[in-house]
Amino acid sequence: MVNGTDDPFMAWQPTTAGFPFSWSLDNLELPFNSPPVFDLSSTSHSPIRVSNVTRSIDRVDPHSQAACQDHGATEPHRASPRRYLEAENICGGYTKPCGIFPDVEPDDLQVAEAEMFGHISLVPAAAVKGLHKFYLTQQTGRSMTPIPKCVLRAFLELYFEHFDRQFPCIHPSRVEDPSLSWILLLATTAVGSHYSEMTAAAAYNTILCDLLARAVESAFLRSLKADISLMQSTFLLHVIWMFSGSGRDKVLVQHKRGSLAAMCWDLLGQVDPPQDSDATSLGLEQIWEAWLAEEETIRLVTSVRALESLDSVFLDTPLISSLRTLPRRLPSSESLWRCRNTAEWQSTRQELGKFRHTTAGDSRSQPILQTGDFGLKILHLELFTDQKSLARHIKASQAMKVSFATSLGFPTPTPTQTSISQVRPSAESRGASHPLLETLPEHPAFSMFTDMLYEPPRQSDTILEVLAILHHVSLETLHSATGWQATKEQMFRAKSRFRDFFQNDGIQARRCLLHAARIFRVTRGSRLGACYDVFSVMIAMGFIYCYIELCTETPHTEKTSGHQRVPLVRLDQLESRVAVDNWINNGADSLLHLTGVGLLSGPDACVRFLRDIEKSLLSQIAWAGICRAFAGSFAQLRRGETPTRPSTDHI
Known part of the structure; x- marks a missing residue:
């Protein structure tokens, strides 16, 4: 059933089924003696x-x-x-x-x-x-x-x-x-x-x-x-x-x-944390239990919202829950959350109090200390989805006004007559901007987007890397440029936007390329990744694939004169601040290399890159079903097929 020379990895039979991507397992013929995908669709009283x-x-x-x-x-x-x-x-x-x-x-x-x-x-x-x-x-x-x-x-x-x-x-x-x-x-x-x-x-x-x-x-x-x-x-x-x-x-x-x-x-309405006036009448054990109950509630509601935000980031779906379902504060620091008993919690509170006192003038440490890694990730995610919601609302509002004006015979309003002027001119290719999100990377307390280039996240979380990419290149552009549910005309326009991005804003484009390489490195070396890592791989794949196809020249020796060698940059191995800055600012003509893939140039570069991602996804243990589904779609792209159309190789 599997053609060993043409498709050595897996048999794939995707179905679009009205969904934006072909990763659905509903019609997938799983190899490797995998268990059948469990169907949870019949959970209502009616068909x-x-x-x-x-x-x-x-x-x-x-x-x-x-x-x-x-x-x-x-x-x-x-x-x-x-x-x-x-x-x-x-x-x-x-x-x-x-x-x-x-x-x-x-x-x-x-x-x-x-x-x-x-x-x-x-x-x-x-x-x-x-x-x-x-x-x-x-x-x-x-x-x-x-x-x-x-x-x-x-x-x-x-x-x-x-x-x-x-x-x-x-x-x-x-x-x-x-x-x-x-x-x-x-x-x-x-x-x-x-x-x-x-x-x-x-x-x-x-x-x-x-x-x-x-x-x-x-x-x-x-x-x-x-x-x-x-x-x-x-x-x-x-x-x-x-x-x-x-x-x-x-x-x-x-x-x-x-x-x-x-x-x-x-x-959230049931949460009733003890007031300062009640603290003296409560024992330490009761205060600890009350704090834990409140913190669990805050973290649960935050996680529910985060899951919906991830759906919006990766699948471009509108948010369902309103802002009223959000907690009134971010989760507490991880050091407090990790405490297992009253004594440990009290001791940690005292240590944090001393640290706040000694770093009272350090605006960089205070917010990170108070929110922790999870809180900062949620903050970035929430601001990004708010930016997307704003852009979607403005676009829908403009379309409605144009439609109504045409129907009633009034002059068609121009973009300057609508609130679209609140969004920067490059919104179509780079996404609408939220003022707070725009200044966030420069704020000393929230320098993750820039510091990640020199100091990757401690827990190797791919979400912040994804947001750094999508802040400059829209999800629609990446998907359309690689053929995900796009017409030829849409693919052409998306590829043009991507090529213009690299030509006109090379420094930011190389930053995004480095973030994509970091995602590639983290996920390639892990078989027990996060549940959303496969979607992060798709973002990274789209960016690197577009770079190889649209922004590389062969041979690279044409860029040099005489016997000067083109500098080779091992993109996923850049770690020192000097090396990162040098490549971002002066690396337009460098030759890029990825571990396991080789040089990101040449007629077979895209095939080598996609083949390595397939191998990595097929070796995953965690969330193996969706990983195999994505690997099958990447195999179609590797063979030059439209990834949203069913493959007939294995039918």
């Missing part, structure tokens, strides 16, 4: 029509059957078309039994032991029992083997080791609390299973995500109260849906997002 296919809730889910067949289920335990759940255990549209946890192999137990990182000292027995009890209700009454505790704990450890830094909204001490909600335990382990290297990890992941969707649906059917554990679990389910690679899951998260935003507003 859902997606991609012109109506999936009735009474129809057997083929993914659930395949999961039972592929992951060690015996014949009597398989879900058959006639085996429905009992009425009291039906969760919305989930009328069929869920999959069955596979038998654990000795090798997997050893891997689970290796995946213990010491974040959690114990897993509350009551929560484990509650999870297993719910699992049994989603079967057909027979006794099933529960998920082993060591595997459950390994997934929980992986959550805090690899995922928590992306959205730090659940405090580790909450997970160790004897009153831990079993739904929250299920949600954290479902996310953590994306990072496991166990052989059966994919099977566990499929069933845990299925159970989580059922549990959240069941909880909302029984209670609409804004309980923070339920909201945290719902948020993690939305993360799973958004980065599953399935177009149907993308519809679900868009459909459910409004209700979660409304619940965030209700939850």
Whole structure:
């Protein structure tokens, strides 16, 4: 089925299905004995029509059957078309039994032991029992083997080791609390299973995500109260849906997002931090608990908004939640958040107080100290999405006025007659500017965009690198220039804008190219990346691909006279401030090199570059489904095909 000479990596059968990119896994024929993609589309009481296919809730889910067949289920335990759940255990549209946890192999137990990182000292027995009890209700009454505790704990450890830094909204001490909600335990382990290297990890992941969707649906059917554990679990389910690679899951998260935003507003209204006047009447333990409850709420609401902002950044979708759902402050510093008990928290507060006193005149340290890495990332993300919303509103307003004027026979208004004048002239190619965002990189407290060129983010987060690129080149330009759902005319215009950007603003263009190379370096060397890293790779791929195709000349020796050699710059290896500044300011004629790709010039440079990205994505362990889907689309681009059209090579 796979042509080894033409496409040595994977069989790919993408579908556009009305979505902006071809990364949907709905019609993907997965190689490498991958587990089938779990379908969570039938979660409502009525049939859902997606991609012109109506999936009735009474129809057997083929993914659930395949999961039972592929992951060690015996014949009597398989879900058959006639085996429905009992009425009291039906969760919305989930009328069929869920999959069955596979038998654990000795090798997997050893891997689970290796995946213990010491974040959690114990897993509350009551929560484990509650999870297993719910699992049994989603079967057909027979006794099933529960998920082993060591595997459950390994997934929980992986959550805090690899995922928590992306959205730090659940405090580790909450997970160790004897009153831990079993739904929250299920949600954290479902996310953590994306990072496991166990052989059966994919099977566990499929069933845990299925159970989580059922549990959240069941909880909302029984209670609409804004309980923070339920909201945290719902948020993690939305993360799973958004980065599953399935177009149907993308519809679900868009459909459910409004209700979660409304619940965030209700939850913020319940926050009642202790006042200074009450501090004397409360014990230190009570003050710590009150602070932790407030901080968890702030971080949860901030994470919900951040997830929606990421959707806007990477997929150019409008924001749903309003500004009223935002918390009134940014999250506290990471040093305070990482405290595990009252004594440690109090000690850290005192140390921070001393530091604030000694750095009272340092405007650079104060905001960073108060917000931490997560808060600064959220601030940049929020300002960027606000900029996009402003530009979208101005564009829509201008179009409306033109339309109304034409219909009523009035003269067509010129751009100067509308609020478009508030946006800088280069808005079409570089995006509308927000005054605060424009001055942010120069502010001593928020110098990340410039300092990243010399001191990359400590946690190798790709979001800030992406924002630095999209601040100068719009997402539409990058996508159209590489052929993502664009006509030939749109591709030509986008390529012209990109070429003009390099010719007329070479210094900023080289800065963006360096940010793209940093994304390439971080993601290429990691198999357990962030859930949104694959989208960051797409941004970096688009920029570097356009540079190779439009801004390089072959041979480079024509640029020099005599025997002078063209300077070679290993773009992803630039680290010193002197080297970075020298290339940005004087590197227009340099020859660029990327590790694993080679020189970014020559007739086969684009092919070599895309082939290396494919290999990197196919080797990913975390969020492997969407990584494989993107790799398939990149393979189409490598072969010279339009990446949004289905490939016929493997049909």
